[in-house]
Amino acid sequence: MSGEFSDFTDFTDFSEKNPIKIAIFGVGLIGGSLALCFKGKPGVRVVGHSVNPASTEKYVARGVVDSATTSLEEAAKDADFIFLCVPVGRLEEYVDELSRMPLKPGCIITDVGSTKASVVRHADKLSLRGAVFIGGHPMAGSERSGVEAASLHLLENAYYVLTPTDKTPPEYVGKLERLLRNTRAHIVKTDAVQHDDIVGAISHLPHMIAVALVNQIAGYNESNDLYMRLAAGGFRDITRIASSDPTIWRDILLNNREVMLKLVQDWQEGMDQFADLLRSEDGDGIAEQFRTAGDFRSQLPERRKGMITSLYECYVNVPDHPGIIGKIATELGHAKINLSNLRIIESREDVPGVLRLSFHQSDDLDRATALLKSLNYDVHA
């Protein structure tokens, strides 16, 4: 994505003397992960919103937000920042509702939706009465969903796209960027339409392909379950995202349907080309396809130099007990699981320590996760 990159060293724009309220609508995987990045910072109050009272209780019980409410007005009242973290299909109605409320002057409304053009266009047409809308999309996630899957580290070192328009006052963009430093993500700014073209290709198309592939194999498996039993690394690697949330992805694909239809056509042409190579027994042509793909893939940026270098990692919340790290390392050693690195991410008196375990092999990560879960450790990817 050709955009403008920013790097920061300073993390805060607020303090006890300059308190702020952050409202998060939809405290699921992404909303919950954002909430965890902000909660507990000096002068910050994080309020969660859900239409469902049981969900609001869960958000507070899990310690993801300071308080939670089912009232849209109460959550939005006096908020300095509002994050809309609901499915893409609901974003516009939330913006509509907010446009009818008395918001704090200078309030920044942003969203995390996986598509940007429609919500940005919609917000642009409304009068937000002193508030400003800035489209956003963190390029990190998981096939898991719900607040249970939220993690303080989800966005760390990921790219976080912002899509301000010509009309967005730059000082508001700067304010949002400064807040987002708390996620440790790297901001990239681009136009909303370009965002949808590119993210359609690198995120939405792979999800469609993974789902179609799994369903194709599931069809064969109906008459012979050896398909499922023999499915190993290759199938698992390319299909993890097929387990993503159906509602979230229904909304994304429908919202970006024009872009997707063109991409599906290109994909089919690519498959037809492969079929031609097979029909003509063109071994060189097939090998060339692999060479070209391998060359491009080897140039993909890792999740930024510095913090994350290993490909397979998990995080373990550990109580601050002496010897606990040695105990975990010993358990992995006994199970012959090769650990490439172990690092304490955070250790303060008021929060449990977080251990980051890195592995060179995905299989080691899977086995370590299963082992530590069976030993009742709180492990997340």
Ligand SMILES: NC(=O)c1ccc[n+]([C@@H]2O[C@H](COP(=O)([O-])OP(=O)(O)OC[C@H]3O[C@@H](n4cnc5c(N)ncnc54)[C@H](O)[C@@H]3O)[C@@H](O)[C@H]2O)c1
């Ligand atoms: N999953 C990912 O990898 C990922 C990554 C980046 C951005 N996003 C975007 O983030 C947003 C949230 O996705 P998520 O993965 O956190 O999903 P999630 O299911 O974990 O969370 C969605 C939240 O929205 C609430 N919600 C669901 N349906 C709702 C409705 N009809 N009305 C009001 N609230 C509703 C849920 O209670 C939940 O709190 C989506 O717009 C998605 O496109 C997802």
Ligand SMILES: O=C(O)C(=O)C[C@]1(C(=O)O)C=C[C@@H](O)C=C1
């Ligand atoms: O890693 C995953 O599981 C994801 O699906 C994350 C992913 C992606 O496709 O990269 C999915 C949707 C988002 O909008 C952004 C990121």
